[in-house]
Amino acid sequence: MKDTQFIPLPSLCTHYKIEMSFFDGLSEYGLIEFISVEKTYCIHQDKMADVEKMIRLHQDLQLNFEGIDAVFNLLEKIDYLKSELTTTKNKLKRFEEN
Amino acid sequence: MAFIDYYKILGVDKNATKADIKKAYRKLARKHHPDLNPNDKDAELKFKQVNEANEVLSNDENRKKYDKYGENWQHGEAYEQAEKQQRQSQQHYQRSSGAQDFGDGDYSDFFESMFGGGFGQRNANVKFRGQDFNAQLQLDLKDVYTTEKRVLTVNDKNIRLTIPAGVSNGQVIKIKGKGGEGVNGGPNGDLLIEFSINNTTNFKRDGAHLYKDVHLDLYKAVLGGDITIDTFDGKVKLNLKPLTQNGTQVKLKGKGFPVYKKDGQFGDLYITYTIELPKKLSDREKELFEELAKLQ
Numbered sequence: 418m419k420d421t422q423f424i425p426l427p428s429l430c431t432h433y434k435i436e437m438s439f440f441d442g443l444s445e446y447g448l449i450e451f452i453s454v455e456k457t458y459c460i461h462q463d464k465m466a467d468v469e470k471m472i473r474l475h476q477d478l479q480l481n482f483e484g485i486d487a488v489f490n491l492l493e494k495i496d497y498l499k500s501e502l503t504t505t506k507n508k509l510k511r512f513e514e515n
Numbered sequence: 516m517a518f519i520d521y522y523k524i525l526g527v528d529k530n531a532t533k534a535d536i537k538k539a540y541r542k543l544a545r546k547h548h549p550d551l552n553p554n555d556k557d558a559e560l561k562f563k564q565v566n567e568a569n570e571v572l573s574n575d576e577n578r579k580k581y582d583k584y585g586e587n588w589q590h591g592e593a594y595e596q597a598e599k600q601q602r603q604s605q606q607h608y609q610r611s612s613g614a615q616d617f618g619d620g621d622y623s624d625f626f627e628s629m630f631g632g633g634f635g636q637r638n639a640n641v642k643f644r645g646q647d648f649n650a651q652l653q654l655d656l657k658d659v660y661t662t663e664k665r666v667l668t669v670n671d672k673n674i675r676l677t678i679p680a681g682v683s684n685g686q687v688i689k690i691k692g693k694g695g696e697g698v699n700g701g702p703n704g705d706l707l708i709e710f711s712i713n714n715t716t717n718f719k720r721d722g723a724h725l726y727k728d729v730h731l732d733l734y735k736a737v738l739g740g741d742i743t744i745d746t747f748d749g750k751v752k753l754n755l756k757p758l759t760q761n762g763t764q765v766k767l768k769g770k771g772f773p774v775y776k777k778d779g780q781f782g783d784l785y786i787t788y789t790i791e792l793p794k795k796l797s798d799r800e801k802e803l804f805e806e807l808a809k810l811q
Contacts, residue, residue, distance in 0.1 A: 465702065466705075473548075473550055474551075478548055492550075495553075503684070504722075506684075507720070510714070510719065511719040511721055
C-alpha cells in the first residue's frame with residue numbers, strides 16, 4: 418500500500434480546523450481507526466467520507482461522540498433495511514408478474 | 516423571485532427570541548440534515564432553507580433588514596443598492612484574492628438579492644468534499660446476464676463503466692470521485708448508479724435463481740418422455756418421468772443467473788410443470804376416457 422492512501426491526522430486537524438482530541442474521541446468510541454505510518458497517526462483515505470460525515474454531524478448538529486455513534490449505527494441499519502426491502506420487492510416480483 | 520418567509524420555515528413567530536430561533540433551527544437541522552437523510556433531495560432542500568433562515572434570523576443586523584422590508588423587500592432593495600454595490604465589489608476583491616466562493620448554489624435567489632450572496636459562521640477556508648451524484652441506469656435482464664462495458668454521460672462527462680454480470684434490480688454501485696467537484700480543493704464526490712432492470716423474459720428472477728413455468732399436455736404428463744425447454748442461454752433436453760404431477764418442480768443446477776461478482780458461478784433454474792387438460796374431446800377420445808375411468 419502506498420503512503421498516499423493514508424492521511425496524517427495533523428493535516429486533518431489543520432484542514433478542518435478541528436482539535437486532535439476530536440479524533441481521539443472518535444477512536445475511543447471505535448468510530449475510526451488510526452494507522453501508524455512513520456510514527457504519525459493516519460487515517461486511510463477510504464474512511465475519509467465517513468470521517469467528514471462525523472465532522473459535519475459534530476459541527477452542524479453539535480452531536481457528541483455518543484450521538485455520532487448512534488447515528489452511524491442507525492444509518493447502517495437503514496442501509497441494511499433498504500437493501501432488504503429491495504431484495505423483498507424483487508422476490509415479490511416473482512409472484513406479481515403475469 | 517418569490518418572497519421567503521424565514522419565520523415560517525423555522526416555525527417561529529416574528530417575536531421569537533434568539534434562543535427560540537436557535538432551538539427551532541437545531542431541531543429542524545437535526546431532522547433534515549443531509550447526512551441523516553441520504554439521497555433525499557427534499558431533505559437536502561429543506562436543510563438549505565433552514566440554514567438560510569437561521570443565517571438571516573440569528574444575525575441581528577440581517578434580521579432587522581429582513582423585518583424592515585419583509586414581503587416588500589423588493590421596494591427596499593433600491594435603498595440598499597448603493598450599499599450592496601459596495602459590498603459586491605468588496606466580495607469580488609475577496610474572492611479574487613483567494614477567499615472561498617462559498618456555496619453560491621446553497622442560497623436562494625431571494626437571499627442573494629437581499630443579502631448579496633453567501634456569508635455565515637462557517638470558516639471560508641474549509642475544504643469540502645464534492646456532492647454525490649445519483650443516476651439511474653435502465654437495463655434489460657438480458658443485458659446483465661454477461662459483464663458489459665458501457666459509456667455513460669453524466670453532466671457532460673463520459674464515464675466508462677463495467678457492469679458486472681448478475682447485478683440486481685435496485686442495486687446501487689458507487690464510482691469513486693466521479694461526483695461533484697470538491698469545494699476549495701476538497702475531494703470529489705462519488706457517482707451512485709442505481710440499476711433498474713426490466714424483465715421482459717418469461718423467466719422470473721430471485722437473486723441468482725431463475726424460475727420458469729413449463730406447460731405440459733396431459734398425455735406427456737401421464738406417459739412421460741423427452742421434452743426440450745428453453746433455459747436463459749439455450750435449449751436443454753429433459754427426460755420427463757411418467758405420471759408427472761401438476762406443480763412438480765425440477766431444479767436445473769447451474770442453469771440460473773450469474774452470481775454477482777463471482778465469475779463462473781451460476782444460480783439454479785427451477786422449472787414448475789403446469790399440466791393442461793384437453794379443452795375439447797372427440798367422441799372417440801371421450802369413449803376411451805370413459806373406458807379408462809371404468810378401469811380405475
